[in-house]
Amino acid sequence: MGDEKKKQGFSRRTFLKGSALTSALGTSLNENEAEAKTSTPLQLGPNDAPLSLTVNGRKRKLSISADETLVEVLRDRMGLTGAKVGCDRGACGACTVLVDGLPRASCLTLAMDMAGHTVETVEAIGGKSGLSTLQNAFIQQDAMQCGYCIPGFVVSAEALIRRKPDATRKDIESALSGNLCRCGSQPHIVEAILEVLEESGNP
């Protein structure tokens, strides 16, 4: 998992503790891109610093503290509370968002590292009509109970369907293995995803 690469940029852990931890727990980031964006170490803090990023199609300019995670910025500064904090260390997937189209644990992502990237949260998954086909399938299949983990599942599943329209049950299991649901809604979640895949003409 390229410890060297990680040391050059910053992750939340390196920033906070000054030691590199392999953050294999979260969903993996696009290594090449991460390297390109963070190859020059930045000196930020302790005061707020400017950040511009694209969230749900809108360019945003913010002034944030360098230790703020993406999920904190989304939730506390932008009011986008769909992504939840379940464990704050990339183990539960409740905070999953899409960064440049790929699922990512926003609790393990420093917001500053998102400069120039495109972030999509569950609030935007439904587009203008409000509900994507997948979200609608979640509702019809009752793919939820308490619902707290569901935004994370929706985002992970949406990413899978977009990048692999011919995904199999195995692919679904693999794509969702970073998302935990304590109520046990996974059977209906898998059914909902399979239904969408089948309806779009794929096995």
Added chain:
Amino acid sequence: MKKTYEELLGPEWDLRPVPGTAPAKDEPQIWDGTAQLKHVGAPIPRLDGKEKVTGAAKYTTDIQLEGMLHAVVIRSPYPAGKIEELNLQDVKKASGVKAIHEIVAVGANLRYEGQPLVAVAATSLSRAKRAAALAQIKIQPTPHVTSVDAAMDPNGPLVYPSAAVSPGKGRLPIQGNLRGPATGGRRFQSEGDVELAFKEADLVQERYFDTPVQTHSCLEPHGSVVQPLDNGGLQIWTSTQSISSVVRDVARAFEIPRSKVRVLAHFVGGGFGAKFGAGQHTIMAGHLALKTGKPVRLILDRREEHLCGGNRPSSQQQVKLGWSKEGRLTGLSVMSHGTAGVGTGAGVAAPFHMIYPCPHRKTLEYDVFTHAGAAAAFRAPGHPQGVFALEGMVDLAAQTMKLDPIELRLLNDEHPVRREQWKRAMTLFEWKEKRKRWPTREEGAIVRGVGAAASVWYNIVQNRVGATVEVYNDGSVRVLTGVQDIGGGIRTVVAQVAADALHVPIETVRVELGDSLLPEGPGSGGSKTTASLTPAIHSAAHMALQKLASFAAPVLGVLPDDIEFRDGFVLTQNGSTRISFKDLCRSMPADRVVGHGERKEDRPGILNSPLKEHIQLGKIIAGVQMVQVAVDTQLGIVRVEDVLAIHDCGRVMNPLQAQSQVNGGVIQGLSYALYEERRLDPIEGKMLNPNLESYRIAGVADLPNISVHLTNTYSGRSSTGAMGLGEPATVPTAAAVRNAIYHATGAFMTSLPMTPRKVIEALHKEGS
């Protein structure tokens, strides 16, 4: 006797109400098996589904208020210790800090890792965390006990210096760290002479079982946002299973009238028993809010959640069963020790009393105090543990007697519904074929097998909870109830019941819940929400209809009693005249008609039946589960492949949501069977896995095929006939998984979780 009883049962146990259950004037006709309902019983998708899949649903953790402060808690890093110094000067001076609330003082004894010491409120979460790190707290660690065995050593350290300060004092004897024995519960008592029974039995078997501490691990942690109000009261958003219990605790803690406490819980991210009462976090946030005059938010993090958010106690059970050669259970004894940490509630005996009749029975339950966070109710307290042991002993006896395990159960189980469930399960699961087909080595090291276990739970009802139904003059409907929906789906069920009771389309019904200003709803625990609330909704709708009938009577030229509501119409009983429901509403003298309903005590229903009380339908809830496993005999990995779950919840209100809940019970059960265990460092006494990567819970790749069947039974005990489902669905799973491993490998596992290491050990033991 059974025959007399079963004569009452039609297809699907469609019970007609027995004489004496005619409704009072203010009560609706009960919905029996013949009731024609449009919405109740239909697989209606969750009404709040859109909010949940779009992220619009606001949970407590999502509440953000103007000027809100963020609080963190400084906690004990040791399982036991004494506070020698508590210097908070630097914390107070730190940037952004607005208030501090000290929970303990110098000299205080600490009894568990994670015990709250000081709460700090600051203008942001990171400021609060940085400030908390500046506290100078000197704690002298003292000797601790974190295992049951160590805690029972009479010369070991005591969790409580004397019985006088122990929890649960006065109800049972306390000696050292040992509290008990309890010899029965509120519902059951030991009976007969077990020693004599064992002496006379044809087969006596004894085994020792142990089960771990399991944490609830709700995805939304405990948390509250407390806002001081101008009138001296408090408004609280909190993640709770019981809004009214939070009102009660907060009013008590701050000595303010309950009328000035408002508690809100529109969306709750799971509970499973851990979220009753205000909890320390709410009280701490309340103190900080009152000190600063500002709203304060305090959300536990995952580590705190594991350490002090509650848990299922461990158990160590010495179990002995005696059988006659005819296969009847003649004697049963259990001695259990378990730890609920610094709390109580580790008993496991209830299922030993509830499933099988047995003339001689003795159960002794002990709580063992240890230096660890207190347990809380957890989805069927005591039951998964007890059933894991009991249902294993039944399979063990069946093996010795060379009987099919289900046949042996049918020789003993008198519950009419469970008997029927077993028969259906054998067919649906192709039980006999699979028992015969396996175990055979199919793919190298993999062996397969099937096992089963019985479920049992009480039909619990919270009486006197209420609901209000408002019918507006445009025909729209609003239902008001202070219940909270923790994921079971009561929001949707309330709308279904109101729609059918008013004979209107569900689209016209809006449900308001999750607010203590609304009529008191039931707590969501004991699997009682639906059973308690739906009759109150039905009654409230009935009261509203009675008022509407009085408006309709002159219009239709008949007496109110001769009016019927059907399919959006109001008509005379002979059907000669009718007007639409909407037109009638337009003629209301006010903007709305209001009906209020209350949950009354259960009607006798079929309790008039001559069957032994404890197995009467509608009093004890039955279920059965069958499981197919594949065991890798070289690696010890168990894979649960198929589960058949047949459960009874009285009238099935919403089969889609009911299926979700049973899936959840099964998955939690298999997670408990195979993966979950709170691990404490044997030397340091600290939790080793207070997170979600090393405290493993079942994920999407661990899932079996789960087939859910629900047996509609209409007990006639309430006007809706709903009973509980959440807890019974998780009770038998771990036991059934173990029984399937037993069938597959011949190794009889007695310790949870059944990790690869334990499976391999058991296989070696079996092989030797």
